Amino acid sequence: MTKFKDTLKKLTKKELALVPRAFDTVGSIAIFNEFPPELKKKEKYIAQTLMQLQPNIKTVAKKVKQYSGRLRTPKLVLIAGSKSKETLHVENGVRLKLNVESCYFSTRSSNERKRIAKLVKKGESILVLFSGIAPFPCVIAKNTKAKEVVGIELNKKAHKFALENIKLxxxxxxxxxxxxxxxxxxxxxxxxxxxxxxxxKSADKYLSLALKKLKPKGTLHLYLFAEEKEFKELKKEYKKKFKSVKLLKCGMYSPGVYRVCLDLKI
Ligand SMILES: C[S@@+](CC[C@H](N)C(=O)[O-])C[C@H]1O[C@@H](n2cnc3c(N)ncnc32)[C@H](O)[C@@H]1O
Known part of the structure; x- marks a missing residue:
């Protein structure tokens, strides 16, 4: 990123300091999480410079609304490059097609998907609730000897891509x-x-429903947002209901708030 900033010759020192330090690359689309309004007049130049530096990037976009609503989709504005919001992303040995605006997808969860796949034993039956474009089902099915993987997703557009991804x-x-x-x-x-x-955002509300579909000695992976100061209490609460409780940090949601996974065994 320092190299990227070094190439932005047309920016003043003050403007350079405002250029976001990082962006996510989903397939051929670079997405800036927050783009300072002070750089509005220079954003196209910044985006074009980025594309010149990284030819794999064909589109540059900025998030103007974070993941929200029931479908957890973001709102994006294209800054430069190809006008398409559709792309093909590769991770953990699988290819995932998606529209970055009409579907939820985060490259930041790729390590977590790998972690789960490593836990899967031969012959397991796995259910992925809220499966989106099917990154968990694809990574698990591709990298393990699971017997079957079932996914459930509400977003019609994400579900369509998920079906395509299974075929792909x-x-x-x-x-x-x-x-x-x-x-x-x-x-x-x-x-x-x-x-x-x-x-x-709300997985805990589905816990009792999920428990009814878990085999004896089965494992649940429940994702939550939590601050570090809440971890101890969370573990204590879940230890009342489960034989084994492990809490793992698997990303940042907002300053001070982590995305955590509770690995729960009955
Ligand atoms: C945080 S995203 C995770 C998607 C996917 N598992 C991934 O890792 O990319 C949550 C997903 O749950 C879906 N969703 C929300 N409520 C749902 C419900 N009641 N039933 C099925 N899917 C739901 C949303 O549309 C969204 O795609």
């Missing part, structure tokens, strides 16, 4: 269901060895 990665043991977890889950006849709940 030639995965035969993944099935994806479109709809509300609250409605679909009670209708599922089978039980699972491992259930993931990657919806940190």
């Amino acid at each position: 990665n030639k995965l035969l043991n993944v099935s994806l269901l479109h709809g509300d977890v609250k409605k679909i889950l009670p209708c599922l006849k089978k039980k699972f060895d491992r259930i993931l709940l990657p919806l940190p």
Whole structure:
């Protein structure tokens, strides 16, 4: 990034100091999380300079609204490059097609997806609630000997990409269901060895429903947002209901607030 800033010759020292230090790269799209309004007149120049420096980047966008609403989608404005918000992202050995605005997807969770895949044992049946464009199902199915992976997603557009992603990665043991977890889950006849709940805003509300579909000795991965000072209390609370409770930090949500995963065994 220092190199990038060094190439921005047309900016004053004051403007240079305002250039965001980082951006996310999803496929060929670079996304600035927050772009200072003071740089509005220079944003196209900054974006074009970035594309010259990193030819793999074909589009530069800025987030004008963070992940929000029931579908956890962001609002983006394109600054420069190709006008498409669709891209193909590669992580953990899988290819994922998506629209970066109509679907939730975070490259920052790729290590967490790898961590979960490493925990999966041969023959496991896995349920991924809130599966989005299916990054968890794809990474798990591609990198493990799981028997089957089932995903449930409410966002119709994300579900469509998810179906495409299963085909793109030639995965035969993944099935994806479109709809509300609250409605679909009670209708599922089978039980699972491992259930993931990657919806940190409100996953805890679905915990009792998920528990009904967990096999004896099964594992739940519950994602939450929490401050470090809350960790001890959270573990204490979950230890009342579960035999084993592990809390892992798996990213930052906002200053001081972590995205955490509670690995819970019954
Ligand atoms: C934080 S995103 C995670 C998506 C995906 N697992 C990933 O890691 O990229 C949460 C997802 O849950 C979906 N969602 C929210 N409420 C839902 C519900 N009641 N039933 C099914 N999916 C839901 C949203 O549309 C969104 O795609």
